[in-house]
Amino acid sequence: MMRWQMWIPLMLFAFFVGVAGYQLFQPKDEAIPSTMIGRPLPEFELGPASETRPGITIADFKDGTPKLLNIWASWCLPCIAEAPHLESLKEAGVEIIGVAIRDQREDVDEFLATHGNPYSRIGADDISALQLEIGSSGVPETFVIDGEGNIVHQHIGDVRARDVPKLLEILKDAS
Numbered sequence: 601m602m603r604w605q606m607w608i609p610l611m612l613f614a615f616f617v618g619v620a621g622y623q624l625f626q627p628k629d630e631a632i633p634s635t636m637i638g639r640p641l642p643e644f645e646l647g648p649a650s651e652t653r654p655g656i657t658i659a660d661f662k663d664g665t666p667k668l669l670n671i672w673a674s675w676c677l678p679c680i681a682e683a684p685h686l687e688s689l690k691e692a693g694v695e696i697i698g699v700a701i702r703d704q705r706e707d708v709d710e711f712l713a714t715h716g717n718p719y720s721r722i723g724a725d726d727i728s729a730l731q732l733e734i735g736s737s738g739v740p741e742t743f744v745i746d747g748e749g750n751i752v753h754q755h756i757g758d759v760r761a762r763d764v765p766k767l768l769e770i771l772k773d774a775s
Contacts, residue, residue: 634754636735641669641749644730646723649700650708656697656723664747666774668696668767670719670759671731671741673703674711679740682758683715689764690718694771698722701731701739742767746774 641658648655661667670686672679686696698719700708708722725731734743734751744753744767752774755763 634735634751636751637754639751641745641751642730642733644733646699646725646730649698649703649705649722649724650712650717650719651705652709652712652717653698653719653722656699656721658749660697660721661745661749662747665695666744666746666752666771668694668771669734669743669745670696670698671701671725671736671739671743672698673701673739674707675703676739678758679711680715682740682760683718685759685761685764686718687716688761689759689767692764692768694768695720699725699730701725701728744770744774 641661643658645657646655661669668686668689672682690696696718698721700722703724703726705724708724712719723730735754736743737756740758742755742759743751744755746752753767753770755767759767
């Protein structure tokens with residue numbers, strides 16, 4: 601009987617290694633469902649975050665034209681990586697409205713001068729109030745907003761070249 605009990609720790613260890621190994625080979629679910637899809641943007645008004653662009657209000661999203669709402673910051677490294685892809689969306693005719701999170705006007709202007717400015721408007725969200733209200737958990741994040749001001753899609757993380765066609769398709773469907 602004593603001999604059998606000796607093997608219990610080894611069997612438990614093997615069991616846990618087997619469970620961990622099984623989990624490692626399961627497909628990764630990268631989709632994070634948003635509770636804000638289909639909901640309207642909240643009422644808000646943000647002053648300008650840049651010398652070169654006006655601030656934003658909810659009315660800017662209710663003119664019948666779908667737009668991208670990009671949550672970003674000058675201090676955000678992935679925001680630098682997504683800058684050329686936002687520029688290609690702008691060149692494709694997409695209106696992009698930005699919200700600068702916890703940022704200084706000088707830093708925003710320097711970022712735009714260095715990395716390009718795809719935004720028609722940029723609002724300053726100094727305390728992340730709008731960011732939290734629309735369900736954004738970090739920067740960068742991009743939302744597709746239909747012409748009535750409703751959230752249609754949420755893209756978490758930086759926009760990459762592979763995301764551009766998908767965002768263009770979602771914007772087309774939101775028309």
